Amino acid sequence: MIILEFIVAMFATISFAILFNAPRKEVVYCGLTGALGWGVYYAMTQQGIHLVLASLVATFCLTILARIFAVVRKSPVTIYLLPGIFPLVPGAGIYYTAYYLFIGNTQMSGFKGLETLEIAGAIVFGIIFGFGIPQGWFHKLSPKQIDLSEEN
């Protein structure tokens, strides 16, 4: 089941990479980044781990992978990070918050709204921790010469 989730998440991310006009050669790597993020998230929530923590760990993992791709493929990290993060963005939270507010269930709406903010916060810290790792560690992966700080 997790393999199926992984593959579908990969196609989802690839589709969005194309919507954002990612370079043709990098599209598959965008897909892998997104699929890893979703795979980690899915596996963790299946184990009964709370989705906020799962979002944090998944974001952290995909940020690291995006940075590795950035060094190896010599492209800006943005290209992999932006499409890759989409499966974790709480779109569902926005919908449920609005929906419960509409049907008059303010309690559920508040709960979902808070959960959306918590997930957003988890993504924030996932990215910050992911970028907290020194760039020097990634340079070892770089093919041939060490470049300017452009991969950041």
Added chain:
Amino acid sequence: MATTKEVLSLAVEIADVMLRNGGEIYRIEDTVIHILKAYEVENFDVYVLSNGIFASANEDKEDACSMIRHVPLGSVNLSKIAYLNQLTRDLCTHKCTIVEAWEHVKEAKNLPNYSNKIQNFFCGLGSACYTFIFGGGIIDFGFSFLIGLFEQMVLNYLSNHKFSRFLRNVFASAFVSMCSILVLQTGLPVLQDKIIIGAIMPLVPGITFTTSIRDFHNGDYLSGTIHLIDALLTALCIAVGIIIPMAVFNSIGGGALLP
């Protein structure tokens, strides 16, 4: 040796195109600094905001030069960012001259997007895949694909007719919500919420949100705030767009149409 003005205007032009296409602030400042340093401009200051660039060089010398650009928040184009990143590398290692670089910048501005048909298809596929991984079944996958396909057409139509970004988001999510209600009326065993969640993913402000976080992380609080507010307003527009058709159908059907 190139004059200060030539170097600075090239650097700012590259920064302008990067900012327009969704690069983050830190990278853009970094790009300008690298180019100026590579061409031995010593005294300079660069300040980039999410919608403006301020740069000056050699202020105390005869060839003093400064530039200001206003850059509206725009849509994201990752190809252009990648292209200009490569160009900056080549410039800094002097693999390409300033005159050639201007040609390349022009080329970057005119990089072809994926065609509309391809974008429509992948918007559909993306929506469908998200519907699936958020728990939808195979029927939901199909409907989500169709809705996503038409959604991108609606978005294209709206942006061709110069609708503001907020209205585009409201109308597109209203379109998604309306379609999902119609699908529900067919009586098939569909999960309306999963279809909507999948189909609003192309609108969700994931990019501005991520950029905002990275701006804060790099200490660009003002740009981070601008992007964050943009993300929050977009989310609000999506929420409003979802509710409008529900409210309309609800008042027509006396509340009987909704689950």
